[in-house]
Structure formats: structure tokens, C-alpha cells
Amino acid sequence: MSAEDLEAQEDELLALASIYDADEFRKAESVQGGETRIYLDLPQNFKIFVSGNSNESLQNSGFEYTICFLPPLVLNFELPPDYPSSS
Incomplete structure (x- = not known):
């Protein structure tokens, strides 16, 4: 991992943290x-x-449900070591 890649990654993660709330x-x-x-x-x-x-x-073997709430979708990610210069 180059120093430039590491700095760019830190900048992007800092930007995400400033855009989104702490719970997001x-x-x-x-x-x-x-x-x-x-x-x-x-x-x-x-x-x-x-x-x-x-x-x-049975032809009608299904169920219909009314949904009023869903839990949040959670996405975990890891940046590749050579991002953003190569990946």
C-alpha cells in the first residue's frame, strides 16, 4: 500500500463520516x-x-403480509490495498 493510496483512502473515509450521521x-x-x-x-x-x-x-397457497418496518440494510466494506491507484 503506497502512502498516496493510504492518504486517499483516509480522505474518502473521512468524507463519508462527514456526510453521514454516526448511526449511518x-x-x-x-x-x-x-x-x-x-x-x-x-x-x-x-x-x-x-x-x-x-x-x-392448492392454487392459492400464498400469503400476503402488510409490512410497516424493516431493519436497516447493513453493508460492510474494505478498501483494497491498492485503491484508488489500481483498483
């Missing part, structure tokens, strides 16, 4: 990377349909 982005302690959380705002009466087993003989 956290820089990793031991690697050049971090964790971001994406919170979803669902519309009212958001429904999902879960189909049943395709081997069942």
Missing part, C-alpha cells in the same frame, strides 16, 4: 473500510406476497 456510517477500527446502514422508509400499506410450495395442490 462507521469507520472500521482495524481495516481501511467501514459499515454503512441504509434505513428504508416504506410507504403506507406496503405489502409483500409470499408464495407457497410449488408442490402443493
